[in-house]
Amino acid sequence: MRYIPSLLFFLFLCFIIVMADINHKLHIMRVFEGVPFGDKVGHFMLFGFLAGLINVALKFRRLKIRSLDINMAGVIVLSFAVAEEFTQLAFATRTFELADMLSDVLGVWSFVFLSEWMWRRITKESR
Template identity: 40%
Template sequence: MLRYFPVIAFFCFICWIIVSADSGEQIIFMKMMAGVPYGDKLGHVFLYGILTWLLNSALNYKSIKLGGRSLLLGAVVVFSFALLEEITQLYFPKRTFDLVDLTADIVGITLFSWVPYTFYRRNLPL
């Protein structure tokens, strides 16, 4: 059960960022990323990528069959959450649904699934 602690802690961190953004509050992380070119998109890549890495690792890179393809369960769960979060932005006046944000989420999920999984399969330390 301890292996899920980093996942839960990081998920709570992301939820704090989402709730802050939904309420229009500019927290320090958003202010920092605003000064970086494409900072919002990089934030999406790293937030959802790291969450994916942590969850896949906690699940020992368990995969499931979906649409005839074998996909990492953690990646599917995080993508579902990212998609749901992006859709809910349609209901908040201070937020906007953005396919580019969703694309950045997918890039992070894919990158942070593929690289660690490659190390995992080869029994290499990460």
């Protein structure tokens, strides 16, 4: 049951990506075009929110590799985000941008941190 919100949001994000790939701009995409750095804000929010939802669904699971302690949701979402950005090279209507990937990284990091902070606060108050 806890996976449903992250799965639904992932499907929504995939829908947005497909619409962008076929150059069919949704109304929300047109709104962000008029906002300075709207594309970057969109990347930050969409991939960040997905990471936060997955982080909660995975119960904040960590991945230990030698001395590194890495958030599992962050790894999953960033892998997807980087792969999605590289697929844009195959579409004449899309543009590959390192700035988009940076926005993805910052969004994922921010929302993972925020979801963990909120969870600690909620569980601390409920005791």
